Amino acid sequence: MRRVSVFGATGSIGESTFDLMMRAGGPSAFETVALTGGRNVARLAEMARALRAEIAVTAHDDALADLRAALAGSGIEAAAGAAALVEAADRPADWVMSAIVGAAGLAPGFRALRHGTTLALANKESLVTAGPLLMAEARRYGARILPVDSEHSAIFQALVGEDMARVERIIVTASGGALRDWPRDRLEQATVADALAHPNWAMGQRITIDSASMFNKALEVIETREYFGIDPDRIEVLIHPESIVHSLVGYVDGAVMAHMGAPDMRHAIGYALNWPDRAPLPVARLDLARLGSLTFRAPDIDRFPALRLAREVMAMRGGAGAAFNAAKEIALDHFIAGGLRFPQMAAVVEETLARLSRDNRLQKAPLTLEEVLETDHLARQEATRVARAAGNGNG
Numbered sequence: 572m573r574r575v576s577v578f579g580a581t582g583s584i585g586e587s588t589f590d591l592m593m594r595a596g597g598p599s600a601f602e603t604v605a606l607t608g609g610r611n612v613a614r615l616a617e618m619a620r621a622l623r624a625e626i627a628v629t630a631h632d633d634a635l636a637d638l639r640a641a642l643a644g645s646g647i648e649a650a651a652g653a654a655a656l657v658e659a660a661d662r663p664a665d666w667v668m669s670a671i672v673g674a675a676g677l678a679p680g681f682r683a684l685r686h687g688t689t690l691a692l693a694n695k696e697s698l699v700t701a702g703p704l705l706m707a708e709a710r711r712y713g714a715r716i717l718p719v720d721s722e723h724s725a726i727f728q729a730l731v732g733e734d735m736a737r738v739e740r741i742i743v744t745a746s747g748g749a750l751r752d753w754p755r756d757r758l759e760q761a762t763v764a765d766a767l768a769h770p771n772w773a774m775g776q777r778i779t780i781d782s783a784s785m786f787n788k789a790l791e792v793i794e795t796r797e798y799f800g801i802d803p804d805r806i807e808v809l810i811h812p813e814s815i816v817h818s819l820v821g822y823v824d825g826a827v828m829a830h831m832g833a834p835d836m837r838h839a840i841g842y843a844l845n846w847p848d849r850a851p852l853p854v855a856r857l858d859l860a861r862l863g864s865l866t867f868r869a870p871d872i873d874r875f876p877a878l879r880l881a882r883e884v885m886a887m888r889g890g891a892g893a894a895f896n897a898a899k900e901i902a903l904d905h906f907i908a909g910g911l912r913f914p915q916m917a918a919v920v921e922e923t924l925a926r927l928s929r930d931n932r933l934q935k936a937p938l939t940l941e942e943v944l945e946t947d948h949l950a951r952q953e954a955t956r957v958a959r960a961a962g963n964g965n966g
């Protein structure tokens with residue numbers, strides 16, 4: 572039986588992973604090692620009991636007592652804190668889902684690679700902050716990383732049986748998020764609730780807002796570069812409001828392979844779970860005749876500068892990815908807390924990057940996880956200063 576761990580089990584990706592595992596037979600199909608979550612310890616304990624996990628870990632030390640109580644009598648171990656998350660990743664597993672949100676997901680996934688595991692990577696921040704390190708670590712330990720972003724799973728599937736040397740371009744599609752049709756001056760007034768009204772995908776709060784600001788797509792362009800090792804000039808972004816074509820790969824002969832499906836993350840999660848095989852998945856089947864048409868258009872970089880910033884970050888390399896992600900996380904915190912207006916998020920990220928590179932504070936090429944985390948820390952501090960100066964004092 573496969574030994575499986577799920578990091579970020581209580582989140583949107585984690586719940587979908589749990590759903591697929593339970594449908595496949597739960598504890599009779601998988602030997603579950605570790606499940607982790609945040610403050611929702613009741614749900615975490617419920618999942619751990621259903622899968623008969625060895626250990627459940629909450630990210631928060633002050634939630635440990637509640638987790639212990641929720642697991643009483645089950646024989647399931649309980650632990651808490653960032654170090655416990657990494658320790659849980661040190662328990663060998665054959666398949667590990669990395670679905671913590673943010674840079675916090677980097678260390679546990681990185682550690683799991685040491686065991687030659689297959690890492691199903693939803694945590695795109697890992698590749699944005701530490702792409703070269705992560706890929707090298709996987710090679711070193713004979714581990715495999717399978718992408719669980721819908722776009723990257725689509726690209727991965729469009730590449731099956733093909734040679735990367737024959738790839739001319741990769742086209743990453745974007746729904747455009749909740750505010751894609753808003754004129755620039757209206758974006759100034761966009762609230763958190765406006766940004767959360769995603770037209771197609773039901774996802775965690777942070778990625779949904781990132782989707783509206785196009786920061787999610789910016790992260791994904793960098794993710795594409797790091798995962799597939801493709802030149803940034805060969806990566807295009809295409810707005811596709813229906814979210815049916817999940818991405819495309821163009822080959823040297825002009826052929827373009829597209830991956831299509833209903834917007835349901837269980838496609839990408841299930842593909843990684845069953846890879847290299849395919850198994851039936853409980854997702855809606857496409858009815859193209861009923862859809863009638865699919866539409867595409869170029870992204871508007873003026874209204875959504877995140878895409879331009881991603882290009883600059885890729886040109887800078889080194890610690891720029893870690894700084895970009897960290898500054899984005901801080902700007903997002905401030906927007907959620909009401910301290911920044913929507914367009915100010917991009918301005919804060921841009922100013923943070925400018926300050927760090929002007930003072931030569933970006934690592935040329937981080938060689939260790941500690942160096943990446945150092946850059947992350949530095950960028951958070953700087954971004955906090957920038958956000959406070961730019962904002963209205965909230966957050």
Ligand code: NAD
Nearest residue numbers: 579581582583584608609630671672675693694695774775
């Ligand atoms: P979510 O907010 O729904 O869930 C996040 C999970 O991480 C929860 O279990 C939470 O308890 C845990 N967590 C949060 N902060 C943590 C911390 N500091 N330390 C440890 N654990 C912490 O997020 P999500 O939407 O499921 O996204 C998870 C990851 O997958 C993100 O990196 C996101 O970009 C990526 N992703 C998500 C989707 C989607 O459809 N939701 C699609 C593609 C990629």
Ligand code: MG
Nearest residue numbers: 720721722791
């Ligand atoms: Mg995506």
